Amino acid sequence: AQKVTQAQTEISVVEKEDVTLDCVYETRDTTYYLFWYKQPPSGELVFLIRRNSFDEQNEISGRYSWNFQKSTSSFNFTITASQVVDSAVYFCALAGTASKLTFGTGTRLQVTL
Amino acid sequence: DAGVIQSPRHEVTEMGQEVTLRCKPISGHNSLFWYRQTMMRGLELLIYFNNNVPIDDSGMPEDRFSAKMPNASFSTLKIQPSEPRDSAVYFCASSAGTVNTEAFFGQGTRLTVV
Numbered sequence: 153a154q155k156v157t158q159a160q161t162e163i164s165v166v167e168k169e170d171v172t173l174d175c176v177y178e179t180r181d182t183t184y185y186l187f188w189y190k191q192p193p194s195g196e197l198v199f200l201i202r203r204n205s206f207d208e209q210n211e212i213s214g215r216y217s218w219n220f221q222k223s224t225s226s227f228n229f230t231i232t233a234s235q236v237v238d239s240a241v242y243f244c245a246l247a248g249t250a251s252k253l254t255f256g257t258g259t260r261l262q263v264t265l
Numbered sequence: 266d267a268g269v270i271q272s273p274r275h276e277v278t279e280m281g282q283e284v285t286l287r288c289k290p291i292s293g294h295n296s297l298f299w300y301r302q303t304m305m306r307g308l309e310l311l312i313y314f315n316n317n318v319p320i321d322d323s324g325m326p327e328d329r330f331s332a333k334m335p336n337a338s339f340s341t342l343k344i345q346p347s348e349p350r351d352s353a354v355y356f357c358a359s360s361a362g363t364v365n366t367e368a369f370f371g372q373g374t375r376l377t378v379v
Contacts, residue, residue, distance in 0.1 A: 185365040197356065197370040243308065247365040252321055253298075255308040 154179040156246050158256035165234050165263055173229045173259045175244030181205075186220065186227045187245040191258070197243070203227065234263045267291070269371035271357050277377045283345040286374045289338055290359030298368060299332055299342050300356040308356075314340065315363060347378045 155178040165171045177186065188200040201211060203220055211218045215232045231238055241260045247253040270289040278284050290297050299311040312322040314334045325332070329348070334340040344351055354375050358368040 187367065189370075194372070195354065195375075196372045197358075199367045199369060202367045249365060250363075252310045252313060252324070252364050253368070257307050 154181070154184075154246050154248060154251060154254050156244050156254055156256035158242075158244055158259050160259045161257075162260040162262065165261070167236060167263055167265050168233050170230060170232050171234050171261065171263075173231075173242050173244075173261065175227045175229065175256060177225050177227065177244070177246045179246060179248060181248035181251065183249050185247045187247070187253070188218065188227075188229050189243045189245065189255075190240045191243065192240040200229075200242075231261075234261075236263050236265060239263045269357055269359050269369055271355075271371035271374050273374060274372065275375045275377075277379065278347055280348055280378055281346045282378075283343065284347045284351075284376060284378075286342040286355050286357075286376070288340045288342070288357030288371060290340070290357070291369055292338065294359035294361050294369075295337070296360045296363055296366075296368075297334060297340050298358040298360075298364075299340070300358065300370075302354045302356060302373070303352075311342070311355075313364060321364075344376075347376075349378045352377050 157176045184205045186203045190198045208220050217230045219228045241258045243258045244256045245253050272287045297314045302308050311324045312332045313320050317334045332342045354373045356373045358370040360366045360368040
């Protein structure tokens, strides 16, 4: 069985602060894939990133960065200099080579002025 | 390029009625997924099609739920008869690969069963 834990239910920050969203996963697969999705207030889920289990390099995309550490089974997401438009629910998800995508319970991020 | 299109966006129906949700995946994508999102259970995969064939329907809650994909550009999720506990947001998603490739989601159908 596989499991994704997002322990932070809700985070509130002031604009321009950096914020890290935690994701811890469990799987018995040796090959697996990790994802982050964003769900803004409008409701749709927006794909942010996909990483496979063999690629532990950190990734940066603009103000977004991801830290993948197999040793701690974590795939954390950092937003630098947060903006109000970053307010959303963020989901971490995991899929094995043949197993279905399992989502975490999500972290609601509120960025205020 | 159009994304995943779902209809209707909102549906309110009475308990016992049949409900049909529709989805048009992104052209060229060969996998289609139906998800349900509730406060209590979060995002759950209901069923997954690959090349129009149901691959994994283990998430379908019970026989009242059925899904079809008659061709590569259309899928339906039907609930008959509907119950209040079916109230949720139902998402359709498609991808160019299988379960471990990035999926693109529609805007969802908010179903309310009264």
